[in-house]
Amino acid sequence: MSDIYLDNNATTACDPKVVEAMLPYFLEQFGNPSSIHSFGSGVGRAVSKARKQVQELLGAEHDSEIIFTSCGTESDNTAILSALKCFPNRKEIITTTVEHPAILALCAQLEKEGYTIHRLKVDGKGRLDLEEYRKVLTPEVAIVSVMWANNETGTLFPVEEMAEMAHAVGVQFHTDAVQAVGKVPIDLKSTKIDMLSVSGHKLHAPKGIGVLYLRRGVRFRPLLRGGHQERGRRAGTENAASVVGLGKACELALEHIEFENVQVKALRDRLEQGILSQVPHCFVTGDPVNRLPNTANIAFEYIEGEAILMLLNKKGIAASSGSACTSGSLEPSHVMRAMDIPYTAAHGTIRFSLSRYNTQAEIDRVIEAVPPIVAQLRKLSPYWGEDGPVAAPEKAFAPVYA
């Protein structure tokens, strides 16, 4: 039996059709797309085609609004730093407590440099309070950056509405849509979103390729200056093969968007129900009614995530965890903390993220594998008695804190 990959929010396998589209650009079509000769001009055309494919998936009005970058992180950094350069007198940024580190770590650094960062809080289900947003949204703000979908829980934020609100006060709006693109329908031309980040490796394109969507007319300052590539907005010779791969991946994602929201979603729900109905003391984190179709994040109380992952891995199942131990930090996931999930559960959160390649047979194998693993680890847990948590677990076991 082959292994089961349920970690598609971390990264995805390249679609074989994507690889096939890319191959000629390593061997025959290796020219520089800027060159006049025949080695280069074909590449130039391929890059243009890819740009159109991305444009179509994002529903952008113009293909020149698509800027190829090296990854989602670069797109995120470019967007925020551009706004700060464009509006040197505005010293405030609005974001959320649950963004990806590509935003949060940059904001933490900017805070040290004197910027004021407003981090919008979330409730127990990971939802924002738009009133809180309205209060801090003033013309002092250089940019708002709010993710479209959360990578850990899949929870969706109302970015279209938030972009309208920002637009109304003349503040640029960026969204990290790395997890949303290809999984939820997007039509940028009918929104007020100014900038949006994409990462290829989350939608079956290779790693190391990304996009920054930049609405026409929005003030912008490049991060990398140099050649005229990407109309001078992102210098550096194009990663042509990967650009072509991303274009193909976007075309395929558009073809499959309904499949993603019907079949993949059904598998996700089957997995979730299968686990929840068999395992006591576990619950879904995030907002179950408003989230990505492929993501299930389940907190298993009184046990630790890395231990669960190791046992899953032994059974050939790949997933990921928000536990402190998997990240190398001492704190559990900032997303779980932000939602106020108790420590005894936050350390035991497991994220299953599906793709269009998963099958029902695989999901059924996972449903079978999980309950004994949880039971096995609970046997070791000081919070767990014969067949349930010990009475008043937090009191029965109250270690001296180190």
Place this chain on the structure above:
Amino acid sequence: MWEYSEKVKEHFYQPRNVGVLEGANGVGDVGSISCGDALRLSIKVNPDSEIIENASFQTFGCGSAIASSSALTEIIKGMTVEDALKVTNQDIADYLDGLPPEKMHCSVMGREALQAAVANYRGVEWKDDHEEGALVCKCFAVDAVMIEETIRVNGLRSVQDVTNYTKAGGGCCACHEGIEEILVKVLAEQGIAFDPEAAAKAAEPEPLPIAASAKAAKAPLTLVQRIRRIEAVIESIRPNLRMDGGDAELVDVDGNTVYVKMTGACSGCSMAAMTIGGSQQRLMEDLGEFIKVIPADKMPAAREPRTAAAAGAYGGFGARRIPPTF
């Protein structure tokens, strides 16, 4: 995922001595739920002989926490209480054939649980005196609390100072930004502004005895002079290596390639490669030319002097010393 040794995996998949212990007369609960590890250790001590006759554990924790707990119970069973208290966290890690630096705190927790359980057996109250911060230097497993305290106690001013006192920052150097941040914070408490420029100056390593003349003398070195100089540089780093139970010896020089025989406490330890990089850097600085340092056991057979063949495993350079608070 972490690179766990086979021994860690084995103790994780088949943990020994799990559960509640019948007739336990010493129980220690330690850990930190915020960092995701908590451990209850139960021991059954024979009051006459003071021998730990049985031990068991319950753990809320990751793979290495479970494996460390399992290893601890195996180690202490049959020991006297007195001897068991001498078990260090390094002993636990060694028993498991090593733990990743980020996971050393799991073995620390084991040792603390033991102290707590013994205190409970003796009817005294156990107080945890160790505070753990975020891991700053992964190469040497040094955390923020340790660095802060060392800066305060010793009045340190520069990253180089911190490296000299704690080893943090002495490897890949990726943690220097983090160390600078701690310096800024601690120095600010004392009303001092951290000055990276001044710090860099103070941090310049003591010139090697020969280095001064090396910089003055423009004339190319003779073969013998050059080899002497290489030898002197290797000599100058040996005391540090010995502190870690390692050693190094110059074996041969072939053009820009310097063959060094390394021995030491942790052969095959991942630090060896890094220390090779470090000595290479020192040699390049001193000789002002490109130098490649290669462990003697990687020397082409034809060059290998007869004595080197018996040299055996290398790798003892930076045996990972765990900071004293661990």
